[in-house]
Amino acid sequence: MARLSVDIGGTFTDIVLDAGGERRTRKLLTTHRAPEEAVIEGTRIVLAEAGLGFADLDLFVHGTTLATNAVIERKGARTALIATEGFRDVIAIADEGRHDQYDIFVERPAPLVPRRLRFTVPERMDVQGRVRLPLDEAAVRAVARRLREAEVQAVAVALIHGYANDAHERRIRDILAEECPGLAVTLASEVAPEIREYERTSTAVANAYVQPLMAGYLGRLRDRFREAGSTAPIHLMTSGGSLASLETARRFPIRLVESGPAGGAILAAGVAAARGEDKVLSFDMGGTTAKICLIEEGAPMKSRVFEVDRQARFLKGSGLPLRIPVIEMIEIGAGGGSLARLDALGRIAVGPESAGSEPGPACYGRGGTIPTVTDADLALGRIDPSRFAGGTIALRPERARAALAEQVGEPLSLSPVGAARGVQEIVDENMANAARVHAVERGLVVAEHTLVAFGGAAPLHAARLAEKLGISRILVPADAGVGSAVGFLEAPVAYELVRSRHARLDRFEPAPLDALLTEMAEEAGGLARNAAGGRELHETRRAFMRYLGQGHEIAIDLPSRPLSGTDPGELRAAFEREYARLFRRAIPGAVIEILSFAVTVGTRQEAPPVLPRPERRPGPAPIGTRALVLGQDDAPRDVPVYARGDFTPGMEIAGPAIIVEAGTSTIVSPSFDARLDSGGALVLERKA
Template identity: 35%
Template sequence: MNRLKIGVDVGGTFTDIVGIDDNGKVFYAKTPSTPQDQSIGVVTGIRRLLADLNMPTDVVKEIAHGTTVATNTLLEHNGAVTALITTEGFRDVLQIGRQSRPFLYDLHAKRPEPLIPRYLRQEASERTIYTGTILVQLDEERLRKTVRELVAEGAQSIAVCFLHSYANAENEQRALKVIKEEAPKLYVSVSSDILPEFREYERMNTTVINAYVQPRMDHYVSQLTKHISEAGVDAPLMIMKSTGGMMTDAIAASKSVNTLLSGPAGGVLAAEFLSNISGYKNLITCDMGGTSFDVAVIQNGQVGIGNEGVIEGYPVMFPHIDITTIGAGGGSIAWIDAGGALRVGPKSAGAVPGPVCYSKGGTEPTITDAHVAIGFIGTELLAGEMKIDVDAARRAIQEKLADRLGMSIEETAEGILRVSNANMIRAIRTMTVEKGIDPRKFALLPFGGAGALQAVEHARALEIKHVIIPPAPGNFSAFGLLAAPIRYDEVVTYRARQDKVDLKKMENLMRGLEKTAMDEMKRDAVESSSMSFEYSADIRYFGQAYSLSVRIHDSSMSESTWNQVIADFHQCHIQTYGFKNEHDPVEIVNLRLAVIEKTNNADLYAKGKKVSNPVVNHTTRSVFIKDGWVPAAIYKRADLPVGYTIQGPAVIEEQGCTSVLGPGDGATIDDRMSIVVTVASVQEYEDCLHNLIMKAGM
């Protein structure tokens, strides 16, 4: 029997479902998200896909899932009542933080309040020093009393973070045992399990976030597996990690902090996969859904992985795909500020009530409504399943914005798109220009339900010559879940100056990381022969506060290997910061290992067939561009064969996405069925638009 592997990505507005059978054939479905309980939308989408294919539930062999539950819990501050137990004298580390200011010149800048109030931050009598030597053994009786007091205060989850536990976790593990004995129903997160590396503030913050979101994530996973079972599906559930790898549902429920960027990771993995089966090795990815706009960079066919970040103002340390996110999606609301200026986002209409044109109760004009008002989006979406109320969108823009601004509906809609484009282009620059990357040497790859609506204009502003619109961009993140391998990331702190490095010790530490990672992979039924290993070191100039991660290409640490790592660090430093100083000594601070399941996904995107002399029917409708209404060709993407060319202005419609080409832009369907847009320069665009408006006015 032909089996089906299903990927499900939950967005702010829609839940996207992709199924791939044993022959590599891809199927898609889309259903509105259910923010009150994401698991309902997930199971509804799976049922819809199976019903569309007329397949029984027993054909499903695996479900891969990207979720925003942990992220939303942190953003909405509705996690568990969490307590902290730390080394005596250090309970205020969580409040003090670091010297860095969020806004350098703002005299009234405020850091976000700690997730744990001071009365729930308690201390334990114990002390380990940086070498791993235990100076003070854990006082277990005092700890038992502390746990009972925290339970009485209503604590639902406890974070344990002792000083230097990365060097010796004995006291932390003893504390875990004591807490489980005193309060077996409490959730407990210990830093030596969550983040065994130095930097007490970031380690504490990351452990606290894990404790804060874990109960809700555990409940969600339990509900989801229950609903999947009730639907008659008997298949393992895998959850996307922030690194773009997969982990079991049980691991996701316990190390929930690793899912904080689970949502946007799927699409970047799909882009990396597409990069490696095509000629587009350097890509800037833009994921525009209903609520957010996420940007990542793929260089030489590889996605960038970072180890530090800030989420909702909270510093965190865990491996994650390097992504920047802003509140700008199809549902982002346009509004007028106190100074009378037009603004867009970050507030979103989301899935409920959604844009005005969806007729679900929305009253505030959004980016989607602006596209509807000027003709880029027609009278229906989702292959006719969702009707679009054009008049309602135009009326909302007029009453809420245009009349107050003294502008026409079309001018206001154009203004909404220009403001949102400026915000999105700024996010792209943050990930490229500000990191020493020239975006003109990259292609832009948009996805998400709204990504291809504005991507060509982003590329034009950044002088990017090509935009690659993949098949089913609205379901692209869900597709990435199916291309993602199982992955585990390990780290150990090892600090030594360049001239005092013990290469034998480094190699032994790396062997230890390998054993830990292999044990985790084997637990997930991955054979040794199916594992690949990627080693790296965190290095800095001696005296610097922060490090750069540098690949180690040979795990047998010879003198030549170490010298190459140092040389690579200098090059990485000049690319990141614009300078290097090869005469300054360097220092290693951490060793890292990523173990990744080897997968063969070459057939996931089958090549399309070229048709000789194809006849493709299209319609025409008027769209408003800059200064007036002009005719645009309207295509159905399913009708476009390999090699077919299109000239803008044009709109290409498909079930989960709409793509827009401007005047002067050209597009070709490549052999992987992607739309490859050649972007006109600003001057070419202006000349072509002028001619079209003149012709339309005749």
């Protein structure tokens, strides 16, 4: 069986082919003007190496940051919004919160739809879904004419209480299909049928904003693969860590915003489970960003809310909210391409801006003049210029040193190496601080976790990051340089549907709730079945519950059988156990309400068997040495260089050392020793 996975990032496009029990990988610079070009080229290369053609592919799994980048860079479609009369400015008013209450100049992200393209129509549903004011269809047709005049490419329809009754939203779509053929229409009642008007509207607008771009790209990609002879189904990685069919992804592309990082979290969870690790910090550092995710008891933490285009890196509320299933992680502008410069106070600052693949870091020789983290790593000896990206990109150390000297070193009276050390310390501290914040917000001790490092740049920085966080164990999985793409191949097929329906445990009526859950299961099953390929599907149900009048809910598992009149007692007990776990106490006798229900239908993901521990023995002979800058001075020291392919399970070496492979290099600092385990992962353990 030949399985292909592709991860398009802001700097690199990663290709993984798993065929005949062998894995082949490739890293190429992302071709932003036509992303499918790098995908096709990289696929041709790995297929040729395996002696296969496009017709031999059995499965193609794809993840991409194109939707995220379109929102951040404001390069989506010309989008309009149709709302209930009187609610034109929902996305501008937002929730009236301030992510920094003491900043009188606080900036919020600009709405994706300008006010001149926000339209309203007379209609009204109440919270129970009853029609209070019928839809004015003449007003809808008048809005359609204005959409044509404004040359709008996509429209989001988000009406008050549309989650309770979507009849008016569906009728607006029908009218727009008559009046504006070819217009991409997103209904909030399909994308996010939940309470909280601002979040629901924001999600619908974002989906509409990226839909023409993503639908066009995915259509071109499908056609190019068909022209090349491939008939393999194309699945897309979603932000929630599961696979969806290409057609589902074209309808709901907003679910792809964190698809690449989600694949990395799936990889880290599998690596942890196979080694019996129950507390893991996933560390994915690529060319543009670094992603950090907490994994507890073999499963990444998940959320129903994600913010894109944050104006402040660590502050909730500073971005555009999306109500989608997502693996919870923190993402910062700290990748290999992150730009280094001096701020207004003359301090070294790194990111969030990135050189990307065009022009790229100064050492790429493609026109970049501002130093990046990759330039600093090269100047410190962490990167072999002849081996970068598997030898496909020749690096120029002299350009890296010149950029570091001009932009950082000379203004601070530092040598190029001193400037590089400063850049390295700042980016490592930025990532360590993000990890600390992420753990503290969840009441966890980050030092108790094992660090799983992957992505092209993560193994270069993992040891220093672990030292800063007090972590004593690091895992670098096989093919770490393309880790997210490897994770795609391990992801289950699944689709999650969430709908709001208010219920109280003291007034519990099981029959209507069962009907709702059955309807949701049928819809979610239909969307998952397209990607499951005949595999058996399983269903899980959850209720989002809270004490009456609280502002937020917690998820409680529901029985898979039909609900009954005896369930309120069991649900109360389950809710109070989870509430006490999170907040150390429950509130006896308080009224409990359910706001929303979730149904997930997908394939079951079996836990891998725990790997045996091989007997430790001496490592292989080094293939050479390299001058590496370590410690607090600019003087390099020669350290041994090992080829990862020369290790067999159990082999161990002492740090400091460098272990090289096609997609990345692992820096073993003097604080760590390294060995290869029986699953092919490098294990770095802090010295006694």
